[in-house]
Amino acid sequence: MANVQSLQGPRGTKPRRRFSGxxxxxxxxxxxxxxxxxxxxxxxxxxSLKGMPEIRLGNVFxxxxxxxxxxxxxxxxxxxxxxxxxxxxxxxxxxVQILVPSVILSIAVASVNGYALVNWRxxxxxxxxxxxxxxxxxxxxxxxxxxxxxxxxxxIYGTLWxxxxxxxxxxxxxxTLLFRxxxxxxxxxxxKAARVDGAGxxxxxxRIMLPMSLPIFVVAVILQVTGIWNDFxxxxxxxxxxxxxxxxxxxxxxxxxxxxxxxNVNMAATILTGLVxxxxxxxxxxxxxxxxxAGAVKG
Amino acid sequence: MSxxxxxxxxxxxxxxxxxxxxxxxxxxxxxxxxxxxxxxxxFTNSKLLPRLKFVxxxxxxxxxxxxxxxxxxxxxxxxxxFALVFTIAIGFLLAVLLDQKIRFxxxxxxxxxxxxxxxxxxxGLVWQWILNPEFGVQSMVRALGWEDFVFNPLxxxxxxxxxxxxAGLWQGTxxxxxxxxxxxxxxxxxxxKAARVDGIPxxxxxxxxxxxxxxxxxxxxxxxxxxxxIKLYDLVVAQTSGGPGIASQVPAxxxxxxxxxxxxxxxxxxxxxxxLLSVLIVLIPWAYLEFGGRxxx
Numbered sequence: 265m266a267n268v269q270s271l272q273g274p275r276g277t278k279p280r281r282r283f284s285g286x287x288x289x290x291x292x293x294x295x296x297x298x299x300x301x302x303x304x305x306x307x308x309x310x311x312s313l314k315g316m317p318e319i320r321l322g323n324v325f326x327x328x329x330x331x332x333x334x335x336x337x338x339x340x341x342x343x344x345x346x347x348x349x350x351x352x353x354x355x356x357x358x359x360v361q362i363l364v365p366s367v368i369l370s371i372a373v374a375s376v377n378g379y380a381l382v383n384w385r386x387x388x389x390x391x392x393x394x395x396x397x398x399x400x401x402x403x404x405x406x407x408x409x410x411x412x413x414x415x416x417x418x419x420i421y422g423t424l425w426x427x428x429x430x431x432x433x434x435x436x437x438x439x440t441l442l443f444r445x446x447x448x449x450x451x452x453x454x455x456k457a458a459r460v461d462g463a464g465x466x467x468x469x470x471r472i473m474l475p476m477s478l479p480i481f482v483v484a485v486i487l488q489v490t491g492i493w494n495d496f497x498x499x500x501x502x503x504x505x506x507x508x509x510x511x512x513x514x515x516x517x518x519x520x521x522x523x524x525x526x527x528n529v530n531m532a533a534t535i536l537t538g539l540v541x542x543x544x545x546x547x548x549x550x551x552x553x554x555x556x557x558a559g560a561v562k563g
Numbered sequence: 564m565s566x567x568x569x570x571x572x573x574x575x576x577x578x579x580x581x582x583x584x585x586x587x588x589x590x591x592x593x594x595x596x597x598x599x600x601x602x603x604x605x606f607t608n609s610k611l612l613p614r615l616k617f618v619x620x621x622x623x624x625x626x627x628x629x630x631x632x633x634x635x636x637x638x639x640x641x642x643x644x645f646a647l648v649f650t651i652a653i654g655f656l657l658a659v660l661l662d663q664k665i666r667f668x669x670x671x672x673x674x675x676x677x678x679x680x681x682x683x684x685x686x687g688l689v690w691q692w693i694l695n696p697e698f699g700v701q702s703m704v705r706a707l708g709w710e711d712f713v714f715n716p717l718x719x720x721x722x723x724x725x726x727x728x729x730a731g732l733w734q735g736t737x738x739x740x741x742x743x744x745x746x747x748x749x750x751x752x753x754x755x756k757a758a759r760v761d762g763i764p765x766x767x768x769x770x771x772x773x774x775x776x777x778x779x780x781x782x783x784x785x786x787x788x789x790x791x792x793i794k795l796y797d798l799v800v801a802q803t804s805g806g807p808g809i810a811s812q813v814p815a816x817x818x819x820x821x822x823x824x825x826x827x828x829x830x831x832x833x834x835x836x837x838x839l840l841s842v843l844i845v846l847i848p849w850a851y852l853e854f855g856g857r858x859x860x
Contacts, residue, residue: 290663297657298674304689304733305677311692322706324698377586384579392583392590399594401790401846405818405835409604409828410597413613433589440586465578494682496797501823511684515801518688531692538685545680546673552680553672556738557745 312532339533345516355513366428367488370435378443400437422504446480487555490541605832622833635812643792654739662747676737687801690730720810746780789845
C-alpha cells in the first residue's frame with residue numbers, strides 16, 4: 265500500500281534553490297530588522313557588565329573588556345531612591361506581593377464571570393459584558409480619580425489591597441472575554457448533563473469547567489503576570505513610596521537627578537526589572553502569542 | 564403574563580447572580596459611574612478636593628489656552644500619526660516576510676516579539692541610554708570617522724517625538740506582526756492557488772486581494788494601536804520625562820500632574836474628559852462599522 269503513494273510522483277511545491285535572489289532579499293531584510301530588535305537587549309547586558317571607567321571611554325555597543333558583576337549587586341542591594349538605599353530588591357518584593365494576589369483574584373473573578381455569561385445568562389448579562397468591553401477602551405486617566413475616592417471610602421487607598429483591587433478591575437474586561445470565548449466552546453450537553461445530575465452553579469464550575477480549561481488559565485496567568493508586573497501608572501497613583509512596585513522604583517533610581525549617573529548600575533537595574541516578563545515570555549513561547557492574540561482578535 | 568413573575572426571575576439561580584456582582588459593580592460603579600463622575604466634575608472648580616461648584620466651560624477654556632496642553636496635543640497627534648502608520652506598515656511587512664515559508668520562522672518571531680513582553684519603563688530607559696548623545700549612537704558614528712554627525716533626538720525639541728517613536732515601534736511592532744501573521748494564515752489557500760493560476764504576481768496578490776480580505780484584522784489592529792497611543796504615558800516618563808522643557812509632553816502626563824501634584828483637580832478632570840472624547844472619536848466609527856450593519860443578539 266505504501267508504494268502506491270510513491271508512484272504518484274513528487275508532491276508539494278517545487279523545491280526552491282536555497283540562494284535565489286528572492287531568498288537573499290528575505291533573509292537579508294529579516295536579519296537586518298532582527299538587529300534593531302536585538303540591539304537594545306545586547307546594549308543593556310553589555311553596559312551592565314562594564315565598569316564606569318570603561319563606559320566613559322565610549323562605545324556602548326562593544327562587549328566589556330573587564331567583566332564585572334558589581335553593577336548588578338549594586339542595583340539589587342544598594343541603589344538609592346530618596347533616602348532608602350536598599351536597592352531594587354525592595355521593589356522586587358513589593359511587586360511580588362502585588363503580583364500574586366492580583367493574578368489570583370483577577371483570574372478567579374474573570375473566570376467566574378465568563379462562566380456565568382456563557383452558562384447562566386440572566387437578563388441584562390450581555391449588556392454588562394458589552395459595557396465591560398467598551399470600558400476597556402476608556403483611558404485609565406478618566407477613572408483614576410473616581411477610583412481614588414472609592415478606595416479611600418473603603419479604607420484601602422495607598423495599601424497593597426487597594427492596588428490588587430485596581431488590577432482586578434482593569435484586568436476584568438480582557439480576561440472575561442478570554443474565558444467567555446473559551447467556555448462557550450465547551451459543549452453545552454456537558455453542562456446540561458451535570459444540571460440533570462443535580463450539580464449547582466459552583467459544583468459545575470469547580471468539577472467540570474475548571475478541570476477542562478487549564479490551558480486557558482495558563483494563558484490568563486501569562487497575560488496577567490506580564491501585564492501587572494509591567495504596570496507603572498497604577499503603582500504610582502495607588503500606592504505609597506514604601507510599597508512602590510519595581511517599575512516605579514526603577515524609574516526613580518534611573519531618572520533621579522541627584523548624584524553621578526552610574527549607567528552600568530542603571531542598565532543592570534533595567535534588566536533586573538525586565539527579567540520576570542522576559543522569563544515568562546521565553547518559557548511560555550506559543551502560549552504567550554496565544555494570549556495576546558486572544559486579546560486582539562475578537563469573535 | 565405566561566413567564567415566571569419578576570420576583571421569581573430575579574431570585575432564580577441566586578448563586579449565579581451573586582457571582583456576577585463583581586462584574587456588575589465594575590461596569591456600573593467604576594466604568595459608567597467613574598466616567599460620569601469625571602465628566603461632571605470637569606465642569607467644577609475643584610482644586611485639592613472635589614467640590615460641586617459649577618463653573619461651566621471655564622476649565623476647558625483654561626485647558627485649551629494652556630500652551631503645555633497645546634504642545635501635548637500636537638505631540639500626541641504627531642506621534643500618533645507616525646506610530647499608527649509605521650506600526651501597521653512594518654507589522655504587516657514583517658508578517659508577509661515571515662509568511663514566505665522561511666526557515667527559522669519561530670526564531671525570527673521570538674526576536675521580534677520579545678520587546679512586547681517588556682514594560683514601557685524598561686523600553687524607555689534602554690532607548691534613553693542608546694540615544695544618549697555622549698555614549699550612544701551619535702558618539703559611535705563619530706568614532707567611526709563622521710566627526711560632525713548629529714543624532715541627538717532626546718535633547719532636540721524639534722525631533723524628540725521621533726526619539727520616542729523609535730522606542731515605541733521597537734516595543735509594539737512585534738505584536739502587530741503577530742496579529743497580521745495570524746490574519747495572513749487565515750487566508751484561504753485556494754485564493755493563493757487561484758491567483759497563481761491566473762499569473763498574478765505575488766505582491767499584487769497581497770496588495771489587491773489579501774489586504775482587502777484582511778480588512779477586519781486591519782481595523783481591529785487600528786483600534787487597539789490607536790487606543791494604546793492615546794494612553795501614551797510610561798514611555799515618555801521613562802525616556803524623556805516630558806522634556807527637554809515641555810517638548811515631549813503628552814495629555815496623560817498633563818492629567819496626572821494636574822490631578823496629583825498641581826492640586827488642580829478640575830483642570831485634570833477636564834483634560835481627562837478630552838482624552839475620553841478623543842477615544843470616542845476613534846471608537847464610535849469603529850463600533851458603527853463593526854456592529855451597526857448587522858444586528859447581533
